[in-house]
Amino acid sequence: LNSNRLSGLLPQLPQYLGTLDISNNSLSGPLPLIFGAPMLTQLVLSINKINGTIPSYICVLKYLEVLDLSDNFLVGKLPRCSNGSESKQELNMSPDSTQMQLSALILYNNDLSGKFPEFLQHCQELTLLHLAHNKFVGELPIWIAEKLPRLSYLQLRYNLFSGSIPVQLTKLENLRYLDLAYNRISGSIPPTLGGLKAMIQGGDIPEEITSLVGLKNLNFSHNHLTGNIPEKIGLLRYVESLDLSFNMISGEIPSSLSDMASLSYLNLSFNNLSGRIPSGNQLQTLGDPDFIYIGNYYLCGPPLSRNCSGPEDSIQTSVENICRVVSQITEDSKQEGTRPGICL
Structure with a gap:
């Protein structure tokens, strides 16, 4: 039913419905408090005009694997899913059955708020979490690696998360994609970030991050990170996009940056970088240097007009x-x- 011209409220769903995709339509109004279909495994309602809050009924959908409510007008906090006993009794389910089968939670481009969703502690099968472009606040939880051991895709950009990057995040052995840009995160990046095994092929921003030779996208922009760019960053030869803009990174740009043979996008703007800009190889193919280096008043040499x-x-x-x-x-x-x- 996706990509039609369906409108109105989400109706009560058939009891034995397993998969529902009504994305890219014109559904509006709030989600029903109880909408049936207890056997649902996939619910995709993205790109509609649904408003209101996310009902706690999702907590009792014990077979639900994919929930996609992105690109709507949803607001408020997510349900805690810790004491949904009333809804569970209506479905003749045990109040203690809190474990969920959710493997993908996609909520980007809404107006959701509150802290990092606590009910995810009951979602050990989760592999994809996309919460970008909302208003989530607070620190990233220290339980993230213990409770979400299979997480491979974590997208949190454009929120209001604060505090430092928890060391426990580096214990996510399956993590392949991490985007924390445009938050209020501060402090140094944990040196043990280099222990993200899924990004390793073979065996301040820490030197250890250069061991993630399988990494393709690194974005820590719009935070409050300090320290220097690692001298051996050129070892990340497969990185296609590197964005460290709008931080407080200082020191010189390592000459090894020119060894990043796959680099097609670079943004180091608005930091405290200084010294001569390295040249050669892939750096010569990049776009507007004013965009890449602007806001670093002590950088000099080509491609800038500022003489060293x-x-x-x-x-x-x-x-x-x-x-x-x-x-x-x-x-x-x-x-x-x-x-x-x-x-x-």
Whole structure:
């Protein structure tokens, strides 16, 4: 039923319905508190005009594997799913059966709020979590690796998450995609981030991250990260997109950056980077340098128009040149019996 012109409210669903995809229609209004179909395994209602909150009824859908409510107008907090005993009694289910089969939760582009969804502690099969473009707040939970051991895709950009990146996040052995951009995350990136085994082929931003040689996308933009770019970042030869913009990263750009042979997108803007910009290889093929490096007032050299020789360097260079000339004159004067001058 997807991509039609269906409108109105979501109706009561047949008892034995297993899969429902009504995405890309014009459904509106809130979701029913109880909408039937206790055997549902996939519910896809994305790209509609559904509003209101997500009902706690989803907590009792024990066979549900895929829930996609993205691109709607949903608001408020997600249900806790910790004491949904009333709804469970209506379905003759045990109040203690809290474990869910959910493997994909897709809620991006709504207006949802509250902390990181606590009911996900009961979703050990979860592999894909997409919460981008909402208003979730608070710190990322320390239970994420213990309770979500199969998680491979974690997309949290454009929220209001704060605090530091928990060390426990680095224990997600199956994680292949991580996007925390556009939040309020601060502090250094955990050195043990290099232990994300699913991103390893073979065996401040830590040097250990350079062991993730299978990584293709690295985006930590719009946070409060500090420290330097790892010297060996060039080992990430398969990275196609690197975005570290809008942080407080300092120091020089490592020359090994030019070894990232697959790089097609680079954004280092609005940090505290300094020194000469490396050149060569893949860096020469990238787009507008003003976009890539803007907001780093101490970067210099091509492709920027800012010369690496500042005023003091220019003065020093001029003095050295004068000294060389005077020294030459002095040597000539000795031969001619002329009194030498003084060069300070």
